[in-house]
Amino acid sequence: MKQSKPIIEINNLAKCYDDDAGVYDALKKVNLTVLEGDFLAIMGPSGSGKSTLMNIIGLLDRPTSGKFILNGVDTETLSSKQLSKLRRDKIGFVFQNFNLLPRLNIMQNVELPLIYKKIKSSDRKRKVREVLRQVGLEDKIKSRPNRISGGQVQRVAIARALVNSPSLILADEPTGNLDTKTGIEIMNLLKSLNSQGVTIIVVTHNPEVVHYAKNTVLVRDGLLHKKQASA
Amino acid sequence: MIFQNIKMALISIKSAKMRSFLTMLGIIIGVFAVLLMIGIGDGVKSQVSSEVSSLGANLLVVYSGKIGSESSAKNGQQQKSSGGGFNIASTIGSSTLTQNDVISIEGTPHIIHTAPYNIISSVVTYGQLSTSSPFIVGTTSNYDDITQIKYSAGGFFTPQDNDARNNVIVLGEDTKHNLFGETDAIGKQITIRGQKFSVLGVTKKSDGGTSFGANADDMIYMPINTANKITGLNQVFRIITQVDSPENISNAQEAINKTLKSNHGGQEDFSVLTQADLLSTFNTILDLLTTFIVAIASISLLVGGIGIMNIMLVTVSERTREIGIRKAIGATSSNILGQFLIEAMILSIMGGLCGLALSYLVGMLVSKFAGITPVFSLKALVLAVGVSLFVGVIFGVAPAIKAARKHPIQALKAL
Structure with missing residues (x-):
């Protein structure tokens, strides 16, 4: 296997919350490198700090200390507008639920990142069709989110995450609200995208997911533990 | 982006029709009241002025008593009036x-x-x-x-x-x-x-x-x-x-x-007035009256604006999750600001246009049943759209800023 370049480099990263409840260390001295083409599962019980880690990787939150380099760009000095752009161009999000805007149809939902990128309409439509074909939902283009199944909603979310050709897809409990069979379908979809070269990070507490990942890390009490990919 | 924001705004206005209508109602009533009052004022003015001019520009009317108008003041330079005011008794008392x-x-x-x-x-x-x-x-x-x-x-x-x-x-x-x-x-x-x-x-x-x-x-x-x-x-x-x-x-x-x-x-102790003098006296009084009524009517516009702000603040809270998703997929704070500001502006412009249509309609009824034909000038149209746009911006800014400031994580956690 050829040597891939790192997409994510995290060095001595810590996140400390200081609110009414007092000072609380969510992450302590985390080090993590994710290479291009990886399929990483971040596991951990709730309250372990895995959501905090995902938010930081997703540029939704900033670390208290330490370095986070995304695609060779040090994110520490970026403005909130620059972070928005980086998020738009480099990261595709898939959330557990309420992924789609209920008032917009599937086409409009998937189109959103391209609108924010100011891509012109005809190119947007072409690209949206392409990614919907990739997730097998070409025929639902005019449907509303409340007219399709939970598994289809996740497929649409994945299509939306793909539409900007990001370096990384970040999925937060993508199977959390799905039955086992549909969950397997979604994980297979992610796996096939990964085999096409898309880097994927899945945050989950579902041990089944580990079977699809190339690498797995465990977060516990704000610390990261490496774990070998299980067979 | 603006076009996209307008499209978004129309989608969300359409998805809550009743609420949108009630929100607009304040602006509708405000614009309607202001325009109708101005229209009636202008209508009376043009009616009077056409009557006066039909009498002929070559008429002079001598009144008993001193009516303070420009031309009579000009003619009576030697006689400085100490009170300086106009005494109504001099025009309705026994004639001089x-x-x-x-x-x-x-x-x-x-x-x-x-x-x-x-x-x-x-x-x-x-x-x-x-x-x-x-x-x-x-x-x-x-x-x-x-x-x-x-x-x-x-x-x-x-x-x-x-x-x-x-x-x-x-x-x-x-x-x-x-x-x-x-x-x-x-x-x-x-x-x-x-x-x-x-x-x-x-x-x-x-x-x-x-x-x-x-x-x-x-x-x-x-x-x-x-x-x-x-x-x-x-x-x-x-x-x-x-x-x-x-x-x-x-x-x-x-x-x-x-x-x-x-x-x-x-x-x-008399006044010699031309038709123009009469007209200007009349117009001064009518303008004052119109301004007064329009000022009162404007209060309802203000209330309408507050209504828009109120609903937009509720909307922003309700759509916290939407804001979170939009930010996560790459919307900047100014994208979000623009979206909610434009939504408020569209609500108020739609209200303004409805108010315009309503005032036009009621104006036709007024001219049919009250004998006064309200005049709706281009000025009034520009005023209606302009004022409602202004109200939309003023009262839309606060909710839009609230939306734009939402932190993506907090917004995503909201259900």
Whole structure:
């Protein structure tokens, strides 16, 4: 296997919350490198700090200390507008639920990142069709989110995450609200995208997911533990 | 992006139709009230000004008392008024004008016709029918020459009627109809202040026209000498004169001023006003009134704006999750700000346009049933759209900032 370049480099990263409840260390001295083409599962019980880690990787939150380099760009000095752009161009999000805007149809939902990128309409439509074909939902283009199944909603979310050709897809409990069979379908979809070269990070507490990942890390009490990919 | 924001806004307005309508209602009512009031004000103004100009630009009216207008102030430079104000008693008290003034004015250069104009209060009776609505005027046949009255029957009285103090009258169309119905009035006897008057003529319907402030169709004209005979007074209420051409009007105005002043022992206790002076006095009063009413109506616009702010704040809270998703997939804070600001603006512009349409509609009803035709100018249209846009921006900014400031993580956690 050829040597891939790192997409994510995290060095001595810590996140400390200081609110009414007092000072609380969510992450302590985390080090993590994710290479291009990886399929990483971040596991951990709730309250372990895995959501905090995902938010930081997703540029939704900033670390208290330490370095986070995304695609060779040090994110520490970026403005909130620059972070928005980086998020738009480099990261595709898939959330557990309420992924789609209920008032917009599937086409409009998937189109959103391209609108924010100011891509012109005809190119947007072409690209949206392409990614919907990739997730097998070409025929639902005019449907509303409340007219399709939970598994289809996740497929649409994945299509939306793909539409900007990001370096990384970040999925937060993508199977959390799905039955086992549909969950397997979604994980297979992610796996096939990964085999096409898309880097994927899945945050989950579902041990089944580990079977699809190339690498797995465990977060516990704000610390990261490496774990070998299980067979 | 703006186009996308407009599209987004329309989608979300459409998805909550009832709420959007109620939100707009404040703006609708505000814009409607403001526009209708301005429209009615402008309508009355243009109606009055067209009536005044139909009387001719070459008319001068002499009033008893000093009315502070520009031209009379110009003419009376020597006499500085210490109070500086306008005393209403001087115009409604017993008149300072006399028959002698009428004769003096007739002798002034450029004057063609001069008519005195007295108002007599009385009820009018014919048989069993009695009415108090007609405006009874004592004048001379010159009045007919100046105003060019049109008749549906008979005609005006003659100078001989005046000299002989004959009990003859001319009726307005409505007055005739009130007393006689469809039957012929000419030669019939009606009673005014206990005396019998025979009807000489009936004027033609003027369709809402006025005669120096009174309804032209509910009038009774009689010779001024006859009027003085029955009232026992010998004063003149107003003097209406016609100048040979509009160019000479200010010369004539000055000459009359001078003549009357010497008649009145150097005191300027009268006013010589052109139609333009009258119009500007009237417009000043009407503008003041309109401004006042519009100011009150504007309060409802303000309330409408607050309504928009209120709903937008609720909307922002409700759509926290949406804001989170949008931010996660790459919307900047200014994208979110723009989206909510444009939504508020569209709500208020839609409200403004509905208000415009409504005021136009009600304006048509007003002109049909109240006899005033509101005038809706381009100015009003621009005002309606402009003001509602302004309201949308002012009251949309706070909710939009609230939306833009939402932190993506907090926004994503919200359910």
